[in-house]
Amino acid sequence: MDLSSTGRVILGVLAVEPRSGYDIKAVTDKSTRFFWAASYGQIYPELKRLAEAGLIEGSDEPHGGRKRTVYRITRDGRKALAEWLNAPEQVHELRDEGLLKLFFAAAQDNDAVIAAIREKRDAHAAALVELRDIEPHARAAERVGPAEVLGYGLAYNEFAIRWCEDSLKTLNKEK
Amino acid sequence: MDLSSTGRVILGVLAVEPRSGYDIKAVTDKSTRFFWAASYGQIYPELKRLAEAGLIEGSDEPHGGRKRTVYRITRDGRKALAEWLNAPEQVHELRDEGLLKLFFAAAQDNDAVIAAIREKRDAHAAALVELRDIEPHARAAERVGPAEVLGYGLAYNEFAIRWCEDSLKTLNKEK
């Protein structure tokens, strides 16, 4: 069974505890969003696909008069999740508009380069604030994964800010 | 005029010199690919859209008997490019499967966490080798942007490798 990227996120979330589609979206928005986002448009169709493949099971658990389908992972689902975790390949994709601007800014003028780096620095600083906001939340989870990943996020943004500031210093000297 | 992400890459490339669609793909595969990829499936339709909007102009320049359309940027195109470069927003998206694995691995067992970090380290090491391969190529371009961006790529992967190794040390101690 080939898992789509959203499928992997869903299985990973459901491996901890059963959830509804809405719930999955809420959880990922507060956690994996920073390195792997999921949207409703993909979550609901994927839940149906995973259920059809037997990797998860849905059960109707209405809350009052509001209908609600809660999904839980099956034994096959855990197997598929473990298979993915043990597979060696890794996608690493960076979509960094700041770098793109920096790359092309030079064709314009030097000021554009400096502006691009300043913007990039500010964007990382904003990300840092966001991550620090969710820090208590991640530390509360006893599992080691989320805390490690948050630590990486903090370190990464701090690195990027430092790089931007060093770059700006160098560019100012050259002037 | 709203530029799509591929549109921006195309305009940025054409701002340096006129190129064919195939050519644009070849250039981006050796440069922006690391932080903003483009594929044929998007390049060719986008070239037509940009030409229709008057931001670029295509001219038939067959090479022997093989037909070929070379595009060059127009004055309006340069304006649109400058507008984007001066706009403050920045998309910053990270799709890091290594982090995703790390995040979920903890639900399995500690060995899976260590395996995930090791894999991540190796992936960054491989990226580093690739970047060092294109280093002479980037330094040759006199423009400052590409060299800066390459420098960032090198520093970023070095940072990530260091982080992975520090993490592994900590996890081993806890054992």
Next chain:
DNA sequence: GAGCAGATATATCGCGCTGATATATCTACA
């Protein structure tokens, strides 16, 4: 108890993007 904001829950749509594949011609070299 009326009214309303906001949370819960699911569904859907257009558009863009990816990766792969198809087609064709040209060049270089054995």
Next chain:
DNA sequence: TGTAGATATATCAGCGCGATATATCTGCTC
């Protein structure tokens, strides 16, 4: 002469994203 590989364009299925639509429920205020 053959063929591998570069040049060049086009196309397609499937997936992903962001936004929006619909509906119900909860909690709060006046």
